[in-house]
Amino acid sequence: MNVPFRYKRLGYVALNVTDLAKSTAFYRDIVGLAVTESGDDLAALRCSQDHHNMLLYPAAQPGLKRIGFELESGHDLDLARDYVRGLGLAIEDVSADELKRLRTVAAFRFRIPGSGLCLEYFVQMMHLAQPYVPTVAKIERLGHVVLNVADFDNALQWLTEKLGFVVSDFVPGFAAFLRCFPNPLHHSMAILTGTEDHLNHVNFMVTDIDDIGRGMNRMKNNDIEIVFGPGRHQPSESIFLYWLDPDRMTVEYSFGMETFPETNAREARLLEPVPGTLDTWGSVPTPAFGKIGVIEQATAASSAVAGDSTSPIRISSSQSGALA
Incomplete structure (x- = not known):
């Protein structure tokens, strides 16, 4: 690989929500996560032995925080810290107080x-003594996060x-399904082309x-819109279902996913841009699918970038050839 560090997994997603109590109850009672912390400024939920796999923050607009x-x-x-800094990006070390609250050693x-x-790159989140106990669904893990991006390349x-x-x-020109190497899951993140940058959906894998x-x-029984x-x-061979949360952000259950060995993995497939690629059974998303979810931007105080890291970057001919 062309980076000097190794990923372990997608650890958590942090969302901004407009009604913290309502969203916390939704992700607990409808989705099936367990609440590990609930306050006026933060809710932590999990679907594993980790302290959290989802964080919810109150905000004026719903969307993706990190x-x-x-x-x-x-x-x-x-x-990774030295490498990312070498790319010319500003580094924000997570404070000791926040690390303590999020039960994480370093980030x-x-x-x-x-x-x-x-x-956020982190290591060693606390494992809670009480195992995660599935309720309304046998959730195996936080599966992936998908974004729409205006500049796909x-x-x-x-x-x-x-x-x-x-x-x-x-x-x-439409979609890329990305694994955080050497994690074996088909994708922990994906990007889709769009007119603007926003969250498309958050996925939970069920067993x-x-x-x-x-x-x-x-x-259906709770009048929640399926999209x-x-x-x-x-692409992943998974069976899926998507619906909307209280802020109309899109959430997915999926069952089954292709996995990859660390070495001698198959080449990326070049898939046809037709509806059947997204669903071999023939359903199509409704207009509300994947539409809500502003990506939170840096404040003026934290947005300094060292060097000219915002200049346009294009796909190299070697990468385009490998994908074709």
């Missing part, structure tokens, strides 16, 4: 030029050539296909 990726070791975190944050997306190059994500499947069917009926599916994606 995405947290766990690295394999403290040494990887040190290497830093930075923003990707263009979209302003905040990524620029975003793809930052994530692959600069930050070490690997393309698993590719729809030219039982019945969770898809039960989830569909649970949404896509059930269906099966061609």
